Amino acid sequence: MTAESHISVRNVEVHFKLGSSLFGTSPVVRALDDVSLDIPKGCFFGLVGESGSGKTTLGRAILKAVHITEGHVQYDDGEVRYDIAEIEKAELKDYRRRAQLIFQDPYAALSPRMTVRDIIAEPLEVMGITKTREETDARVREIAAKCRLNLEHLRRFPHAFSGGQRQRISIARALVCEPKFIVADESVAALDVSIQADILNLLQSLRTEMNITFLFISHDLSVVAHTCDHVAVMYLGRLVETAPTRTLFSTPHHPYTRALLSAIPSLDPDDRGKAQKLQGEIPSPANPPSGCRFHTRCPFAQAKCKTDAPEWRQVGDEHFVSCHYAEELLDSDPPVN
Ligand SMILES: Nc1ncnc2c1ncn2[C@@H]1O[C@H](COP(=O)(O)OP(=O)(O)O)[C@@H](O)[C@H]1O
Ligand code: SF4
Ligand SMILES: [Mg+2]
Incomplete structure (x- = not known):
């Protein structure tokens, strides 16, 4: 791993078994096949390719949301260093705070029965980061302001908001525990083109302000062009090209x-x-x-x-x-x- 790598993926394979077969072995989908790449600290790193090329699986493998069949993922943010394929249960909780996902679909990702305040506060409470309601409220207000959400809106329910506002709520929820690494998986794909630029600008300013490394996944190279420092192109479970x-x-x-x-x-x-x-x-x-x-x-x-x-x-x-x-x-x- 190079000195400044935040994420270092080495020869990673992720295989999914498709059903079971009485005769012979069941078919295997090699969603990732011998993938290696380095994501430098503070980088806005783009990952592109058609649907089905393995982008989401790579993001999930780094976040330890799928089983890594073979290979290694090293995480090093300068404070801690983990080997994700072998991470211990006790370390996993800390890793979950440091490495977060922003979902693709802000409509499906937000519980309709929770207020915006509660949606953003939930990770703080689940991870036991804040001890009192006042402390939680202060953290929620701080991140909501950074995500340019109107503080008056914290008492409302998500259905009252547009797609762009909902995506800001999802981003605030992902960032409230002050992660160091974010996987943004098709985070603007479901939004109108006019709103996409707003959200991309927001992610860029949060990257600088909060010193976060991003893996930005998109099927659309034109979105990546103006956003990312470095791009990796995937095809059918393999990387085919990476460059600034x-x-x-x-x-x-x-x-x-x-x-x-x-x-x-x-x-x-x-x-x-x-x-x-x-x-x-x-x-x-x-x-x-x-x-x-x-x-x-x-x-x-x-x-x-x-x-x-x-x-x-x-x-x-x-x-x-x-x-x-x-x-x-x-x-x-x-x-x-
Ligand atoms: N849980 C799963 N079980 C079986 N196959 C899967 C699973 N997740 C993904 N796949 C398959 O792995 C391949 C890569 O999928 P994915 O990582 O979602 O690609 P992308 O995000 O680039 O569209 C696809 O062929 C997909 O059908
Ligand atoms: S020319 Fe290059 S990309 Fe095309 S099939 Fe041959 S090796 Fe693959
Ligand atoms: Mg995907």
Whole structure:
């Protein structure tokens, strides 16, 4: 693990068994297959890929919300250091306070029968962080103000609020115990575009103000462009490319990253219509393609891609990719079919 890593994921596998079979072994979904990455302290780290690529599973593995079949996750915030796959029960309570999740759907995540004050206060009470009601109220007011919630609204119920306000309530609840690391899983996906920017700005200012490291998960590369310092791209349970955001957008090396980027609607009229649509559906991780997993959809695939899995290679400063032909393809357009 590098000196400044907050989260260090090493060769992590998460397998889900699908049902049980009387004959032979039951099928296994390899939701994460040999995933390694480092999230530096204070980073706003983006994780992108189509639905089903394993993003949520990676976030949940780091939060110890799914069983890690193999590999290690190291957590180090400067105060404590944990090996998450092997963490003891006694340490888990402390870890739950330090590492939190902001849910995708602010409608489903908030109990309709609790006031906003009680929703935000609950983690403080469950974790025994505050001792008196006054202390709890003070902490709730403080975090509500940081999340730019109107303090008058603390007595109301969540149904009275819009999607954006509800997401602020979810964020306040996730941050009230002063976590050091947050997984924000599709946290703006359910919101109107006009509200998305507000919530992204709020997360950015909270990151600086509270010194939090973020894993920001999104299926939408355009959201990541203006928010994240660094981006990792996943396909079918594996990482295919990671780079500082600016590098990823200016010189994407992996054909999958290029396809995702070209699907973003362009503001430049000359570029419109050049979108390189991804062919076909994402294959099942219970039966992934041989060799390079992207070969069934890659416009550049060669014979070798069907048999040999590409290595994870460094191609630039903090820029890694897994494609046999990444450099050679840089200047080629995909064949028109
Ligand atoms: N609890 C589970 N049981 C079985 N399969 C699962 C489970 N959770 C996720 N999966 C499967 O693992 C793969 C990755 O899912 P997920 O991590 O949710 O992807 P993403 O967040 O990128 O959409 C999918 O094929 C999904 O169906
Ligand atoms: S290794 Fe082959 S199939 Fe995979 S992304 Fe590169 S060119 Fe495409
Ligand atoms: Mg998901």
